[in-house]
Amino acid sequence: MRLWLKVLMVVGMTLAILVPLMMIRGVIHERQSYRSEAVSEVARSYAGAQAFSGPVLVVPYTETVRVEEQDAEGKVRQVEREQSRQWVFFPETLEVGGPLRPETRRLGLHEVRVYEWEARAQAHFQARIPVDEDGTGNRRIGQARLGYGIADVRGLLAPPRVQIDGKPMAIEDGLGDGSGAGVHVELPTPEPGEVLELDARLEFTLGGTESLSLVPLGKHNDFAIDSSWQHPRFSGSFLPRSRDIDGNGFSARWQVASVATNAQRQYLDGRRLPNVGLDPSDGTSHLYDTSGELDAVRVTLVEPVNVYSQADRATKYGLLFVLLTFVGFFIFELVKHLPIHPIQYGLVGLALAIFFLLLVSLSEHIAFGWAYLAASVACIGLLGFYLSAVLRSIGRGLGFATMLGLLYAALYGLLVSEDNALVLGSGLLFVVLAALMTVTRKVDWYQLAGRGSLQG
DSSP states (O other): OOOHHHHHHHHHHHHHTTHHHHHHHHHHHHHHHHHHHHHHHHHSSSSSSSSEEEEEEEEEEEEEEEEEEOOOOEEEEEEEEEEEEEEEEOOOOOEEEEEEEEEEEEEETTEEEEEEEEEEEEEEEEOOOOOTOOOOEEEEOOOEEEEEEEEEEEGBOOOOOOETEEEOOOOEEEEESSSEEEEEEOOOOOTTTTTTEEEEEEEEEEEEEEEEEEOOSSSEEEEEESSSSSEEEEESSOOSEEEEETEEEEEEEEEEEEEOOOHHHHHHOOOBOOOOOOOTTTOOOOOOOOOOOOOOOEEEEEEEEEEHHHHEEEETHHHHHHHHHHHHHHHHHHHHHHOOOOOHHHHHHHHHHHHHHHHHHHTSSOHHHHHHHHHHHHHHHHHHHHHHHHHHHHHHHHHHHHHHHHHHHHHHHHHHHHHGHHHHHHHHHHHHHHHHHHHTTTTOHHHHHTOOOOOO
């Protein structure tokens, strides 16, 4: 077989192996979707990703105003109409915190992270009720209420306890106006010009799945969360001002001033609480439109190793594995003049592709590192055994197996060193290219192309 035909054959076989590689990636994405369904199932039966906001002091009022309207004859006249409005007051200081106790629940093959948050929210208000400036007495003030927003109230594992100025208060469902999920407290009706100065304390236990968000609605906000989970992810609109992560878990503290966030304005505009779900691409958080959400700080209990994202990243290097192996075969044919049949190329390529399927299936049952070791040893052993016959030498077969072992070791380094993947990958490609150039530096390609030196 002439040189250029052999090159075309190698390229064609490499592209053909893309088909099983894409099929294996499809299996990985399917398994990822199954895990997403497991998270959704746990969230439906327990509670979803949680968000907490408040408290917010709301004072409704009704006033009579004169407006111009057209009658049936088209004449414009002034009439009196009642309009319902409300004053909204945010806390001067807001302190929210408490320990987050993680737990892992299993649904089939999949583990889902849930938590119980022993929370407390302490807020101080100093609000002045406006007076009726025109003195007509057309304004009627309603009963004030203090509202706390909770994304999924099913997560309240015990009745919340509220104290206003140290006095226990009865707590009601909802926010009192039908505008969202949460709880509220009814307060006495204030008088015009009255200054409402009060301290509100809420204690509650909130269950949720994977993620917790806190909305900084106070003028001065101080949030603190600690947990025994060792792998947190901090995100949202603000990162912690201080954090400590070690083998015993993590502790984090946020300090946010109202001038640094639009949360108060967003609340008045009717934006919703953050609602974080699962993102199939990394198993931790949903990619969704956040434009209608309140600014918030967020902590997510992530997996130390997401086997599906790791396996998916590994398959992206599958074509490189196949290409390097086929190039190695080609160089071997070139140097040793020992022909390798296209079917043998194909079988070796399929064995390399099967590695990734073994990896994802084993990692569902054992730790990812052990799954990677078992899958790589199985494939390297099979290929070493097969190539010893194909290349008519045990030494040659072991040599190729050693080369594959180095490739698998390099790939594992890329997977576990995500932050350094680019520099490691580029270094690997440089080393491979340098090795190929060194081996073929004295080859006369014109001479090889001019004679049928490669047989097949």
